[in-house]
Amino acid sequence: MLLEIAHLTVRYEKAVLINDLNLYVDTGELVSLVGPNGAGKSTTLRAISGLVAWEREIKRRSAGSEIVLEGTVTFNGERIDQIPAHEIVQRGLVLCPERRRPFREMTVLENLLAGAYLQKDRQKCRETLDKVYDLFPLLRHRSHQIAGTLSGGEQQMLAIGRAFMSDPKLLCIDEPSTGLAPLIRQEVFEKISEISRLGITILLVEQEVSVIFKMASRNYVLSSGKILAQGTGQQLLADEVLRKTYLGL
Amino acid sequence: MNIIITGLITGSMLALLAISFSLIFGVARIVNIAHTAFYMVAAYCIFSLTGKFGLNPVAGMMIAVVVVTVLGLLAYKFLIDPIREHEAAVLIATIALAMIFQEAVMLIFTGDYRTVSALIEGYFIVTGVKVFYQQVLTFGVVLVILGILWVLLMKTKLGLAIRSTAEDREVANLMGMNDSRLAMITMGISVALAGFTGAVLAPLTVLSPYMWMEPLIMMMAVVVLGGLGSIKGSFVAAYILGFTEALVVFMIPKGAFLKGSVALSIMILVLLLRPEGLFGISFEEER
Numbered sequence: 001m002l003l004e005i006a007h008l009t010v011r012y013e014k015a016v017l018i019n020d021l022n023l024y025v026d027t028g029e030l031v032s033l034v035g036p037n038g039a040g041k042s043t044t045l046r047a048i049s050g051l052v053a054w055e056r057e058i059k060r061r062s063a064g065s066e067i068v069l070e071g072t073v074t075f076n077g078e079r080i081d082q083i084p085a086h087e088i089v090q091r092g093l094v095l096c097p098e099r100r101r102p103f104r105e106m107t108v109l110e111n112l113l114a115g116a117y118l119q120k121d122r123q124k125c126r127e128t129l130d131k132v133y134d135l136f137p138l139l140r141h142r143s144h145q146i147a148g149t150l151s152g153g154e155q156q157m158l159a160i161g162r163a164f165m166s167d168p169k170l171l172c173i174d175e176p177s178t179g180l181a182p183l184i185r186q187e188v189f190e191k192i193s194e195i196s197r198l199g200i201t202i203l204l205v206e207q208e209v210s211v212i213f214k215m216a217s218r219n220y221v222l223s224s225g226k227i228l229a230q231g232t233g234q235q236l237l238a239d240e241v242l243r244k245t246y247l248g249l
Numbered sequence: 250m251n252i253i254i255t256g257l258i259t260g261s262m263l264a265l266l267a268i269s270f271s272l273i274f275g276v277a278r279i280v281n282i283a284h285t286a287f288y289m290v291a292a293y294c295i296f297s298l299t300g301k302f303g304l305n306p307v308a309g310m311m312i313a314v315v316v317v318t319v320l321g322l323l324a325y326k327f328l329i330d331p332i333r334e335h336e337a338a339v340l341i342a343t344i345a346l347a348m349i350f351q352e353a354v355m356l357i358f359t360g361d362y363r364t365v366s367a368l369i370e371g372y373f374i375v376t377g378v379k380v381f382y383q384q385v386l387t388f389g390v391v392l393v394i395l396g397i398l399w400v401l402l403m404k405t406k407l408g409l410a411i412r413s414t415a416e417d418r419e420v421a422n423l424m425g426m427n428d429s430r431l432a433m434i435t436m437g438i439s440v441a442l443a444g445f446t447g448a449v450l451a452p453l454t455v456l457s458p459y460m461w462m463e464p465l466i467m468m469m470a471v472v473v474l475g476g477l478g479s480i481k482g483s484f485v486a487a488y489i490l491g492f493t494e495a496l497v498v499f500m501i502p503k504g505a506f507l508k509g510s511v512a513l514s515i516m517i518l519v520l521l522l523r524p525e526g527l528f529g530i531s532f533e534e535e536r
Contacts, residue, residue, distance in 0.1 A: 054422055061334040062334035063335070086426055089423060097423060117413075117424045
């Protein structure tokens with residue numbers, strides 16, 4: 001098991017965002033996390049990548065609202081729930097955040113190099129950069145363009161490319177298709193499949209259930225911070241109630 | 250000619266102050282009111298090192314910058330860092346810090362006006378105006394420092410991390426950048442630059458325990474004019490205000506009394522017309 005989440009609970013003040021959640025991802029899998037808005041999908045990714053703990057620390061210092069984070073996250077045989085976010089990346093768990101969030105004022109190349117911040121070996125960095133450019137040829141053409149001037153789809157490619165630069169063992173991608181035109185979405189999904197074929201394990205949060213169920217080896221359906229169901233796309237779609245109520249199909 | 254020289258010198262000084270102030274604001278959202286107080290401390294350091302201990306002025310400058318940087322880092326570690334996420338508290342704490350410096354300087358050096366002798370004496374005459382070598386030197390050194398800073402920010406990995414953190418702290422964390430460590434480093438750089446400004450400017454100005462207030466206001470005006478967090482903006486705005494100040498002083502009778510108000514009027518005008526400043530980016534707060 002590459003990633004194992006056990007009894008994860010996240011509370012912001014009194015609001016329970018994630019309630020005793022368990023899930024696992026095996027090496028080489030493409031696992032999806034689907035569910036309605038506010039189900040806790042993004043929070044799950046933020047929790048395992050250390051951002052919830054990071055935010056908790058800030059809130060604690062500013063005497064603001066209280067965040068509770070419980071449970072264990074094991075990655076590659078090591079507990080990472082007590083490790084700060086910037087060290088989790090080092091272990092190969094990389095999050096490509098929601099809404100893409102490129103560094104808008106920097107060039108495409110600088111964005112990619114920022115992704116490789118922890119890579120000390122210049123040669124290796126070059127090689128990874130070439131891989132990213134092969135994966136997303138448009139980034140090569142735009143390498144000196146300011147990221148803020150890219151289109152939404154291009155920014156998404158950049159965000160995925162930047163995460164790829166961090167040399168992930170497990171790549172978590174949060175809602176990559178949101179706000180993109182159907183054709184571009186298609187392209188983004190193709191790129192994700194391509195990365196998966198490169199042997200990188202992927203944990204994907206998405207709204208676009210119909211496409212994702214075909215791509216993913218397993219899926220988790222989340223609702224109100226709990227796992228409601230899990231299985232292959234076919235298994236989940238066979239459940240009439242689940243399909244109508246939670247998947248909107 | 251006088252206007253150009255004064256404008257260039259004031260502008261360069263403001264540019265250094267404003268850029269270093271923006272730097273730490275960008276990375277850690279720290280509004281360091283004590284920024285120019287560090288500049289004052291550096292100037293007094295040089296005064297006592299060269300005047301009282303008879304040290305070589307260049308060595309005095311080096312030591313002054315080091316002393317101020319260490320002071321800045323200590324202040325950061327024990328005063329600012331524990332309350333870093335509390336913006337109002339940081340504001341108050343740094344005002345207090347500036348006051349502490351002011352009173353300490355007052356106790357040690359008394360409130361008398363002091364001067365520091367120039368590094369190189371003499372002047373040359375261009376179009377009937379005396380240009381002191383010290384002025385040229387100061388201007389040159391400031392440009393060199395700005396150049397080094399540019400290389401540091403744009404061409405090194407540390408610079409990349411600083412810019413990333415300034416733009417999106419959370420995402421920078423996801424790339425493995427340790428934001429608290431970067432805040433500490435940036436604070437060091439920022440304060441060192443303030444100290445450096447004080448060091449190169451000391452021979453051209455009069456030292457008093459209150460000398461931090463006026464540049465503080467001008468620096469704030471520059472930062473607002475240029476756009477909060479924009480280094481290019483700070484650079485351009487510093488020279489705009491530097492030249493405005495020089496123009497007012499030389500063109501208007503008794504202009505020296507007006508220079509501050511003109512600068513602040515420009516700031517207010519910009520705030521009314523373009524609240525994000527000349528080069529500012531409107532900040533999108535997360536969530």
